[in-house]
Amino acid sequence: MLAIRFHGRGGQGAKTASRIVGTAAFLEGFVAQDSPIYGAERRGAPVAAFTRIAREPIRERGIIAHPTVVVVADTSLISDPAARVLDGVDEKTVLFMNSSLSAEQLATQISLSGRVTALDLTEVALQRFGKRGAISALLGAVAGRLVGLRQESIHEAISRELADLGLAPSVIEQNQVAARHCYDAVPVVALETGSRRVPGSTRLRIPNYEPPSRGTARISAAANSLLRETGGWRTFRPVLVPDKCNGCWLCFVYCPDGVISMTKDDRPVIDYDHCKGCQICVQECPTRALVAEREKEGEAAWTAK
Ligand code: SF4
Ligand code: SF4
Structure with a gap:
């Protein structure tokens, strides 16, 4: 298999x-x-x-x-x-x-x-x-x-x-x-087609079904979303072109993760630690003041190891 x-x-x-x-x-x-x-x-x-x-x-x-x-x-x-x-x-x-x-x-x-x-x-x-x-x-x-x-x-x-x-x-x-x-x-590499099973893994196992109170994922700790840095999810990052921004706040309204804050002079500031790169702000900006740039951070993070 x-x-x-x-x-x-x-x-x-x-x-x-x-x-x-x-x-x-x-x-x-x-x-x-x-x-x-x-x-x-x-x-x-x-x-x-x-x-x-x-x-x-x-x-x-x-x-x-x-x-x-x-x-x-x-x-x-x-x-x-x-x-x-x-x-x-x-x-x-x-x-x-x-x-x-x-x-x-x-x-x-x-x-x-x-x-x-x-x-x-x-x-x-x-x-x-x-x-x-x-x-x-x-x-x-x-x-x-x-x-x-x-x-x-x-x-x-x-x-x-x-x-x-x-x-x-x-x-x-x-x-x-x-x-x-x-x-x-795509460069093809030799495939190992032998069994990948580990010894003892072939016997039939009957799963236990838990009631919804136990078997459903839930978040029980409050106010912990800041701890999950979703900035690593991005493939593209939204970048502001300040000259094009008219300060309409639409990006602030549309961001589903609430990671855009606005300055006193109505300019968006993006929290890149938590911006997941969905690009909704780029799509919704009426003046094209937000552009998508390809993200390289992910590679840098692990290539530096
Ligand atoms: S890319 Fe998505 S998560 Fe990031 S600032 Fe824009 S709307 Fe928010
Ligand atoms: S939606 Fe565009 S023009 Fe409006 S505040 Fe955000 S970046 Fe500026």
Whole structure:
């Protein structure tokens, strides 16, 4: 069985990427299973998704603890302990990074035991789509290539999955073209196809179901959101162009995280420790006084280790 684990941020398309790979595998006659995990999360929050592919019925369920391939949509997740990107990764795991750094740079600058490969999908998306947005088709194409699925299957799977999301045919076609580019461009590394199971993990386990009072996530400590520095979630940061700002306060009103404060002369100040990079302020600013700049901090944070 091949087990692919996707890590991304809410809005990047990790869940849809896992579905694209699952559908492509299904089209090739495999048994496939895919599922996401993200809880009651916000755009930008760490999310994970899982795809299993096999020739036999898949009896394993839930998270993938020992992945064959890990696909990382955002390298800033590596330094986020909540994301647990490197859990279960060993020297046989193939690690794909969406990064502007090469695989060699990544392998030497962070201590990784897996087989690293990389491609700058964000740059591909910017060049092909001309804007920021979900890169699910690109992630799916890369993952599919790494596990040996055919380009035609990925192409068809993108069509089905993005159509299910209600995207226009022209947008789907644009995604397919960009995905084909990534499929061809990603450096392929040898895949370890043997069992990834740890001894004793194959016996059937019956899960216990807790009542909602125990089984539902809840926050019981008050006023703790300041402790969670969501600035590491950003792929793009909003930056003010002061000359264009008319002081209308709309960015202040629209920011869903309340991280914009206003000065006495009506200029926004962004708390970058907690701005998650959703870009709502950029979208809503009537004078284009806020612009999105690609974030490099995440890479800097872990490459400095
Ligand atoms: S400042 Fe802008 S990008 Fe940051 S969280 Fe608020 S609306 Fe989103
Ligand atoms: S929405 Fe734009 S113009 Fe209005 S205060 Fe914010 S940055 Fe300035």
